[in-house]
Amino acid sequence: MSYDDVEIEDMQWNQELQAYTYPCPCGDLFQITKEDLRLGEEIARCPSCSLYITVIYNLDDFIASDSNSNVQPSKQQPVAVA
Numbered sequence: 001m002s003y004d005d006v007e008i009e010d011m012q013w014n015q016e017l018q019a020y021t022y023p024c025p026c027g028d029l030f031q032i033t034k035e036d037l038r039l040g041e042e043i044a045r046c047p048s049c050s051l052y053i054t055v056i057y058n059l060d061d062f063i064a065s066d067s068n069s070n071v072q073p074s075k076q077q078p079v080a081v082a
Helices: 034-038 059-064
Strands: 005-007 012-014 019-023 029-032 043-045 052-056
Touching: 019 034, 019 043, 029 052, 034 059
Parallel strands: 005 052
Antiparallel strands: 012 019, 019 029, 029 043, 043 052
């Protein structure tokens, strides 16, 4: 289960990491890249602990923002979660 649900607008863009970040209770940062978001990923993980958050965002905002993206939403494959 996700630690929390966080709107993309509440996350900060980190130029050094090239990722959106959000503070983790352990003191590190949850991270998710623009490429992850373009691929439909919605889980931002903390590199220092086992916590993760669900990122709430509009996929179309990230597909449209990169005209060079080769990812098409209709070609995404479902991911089985155990």
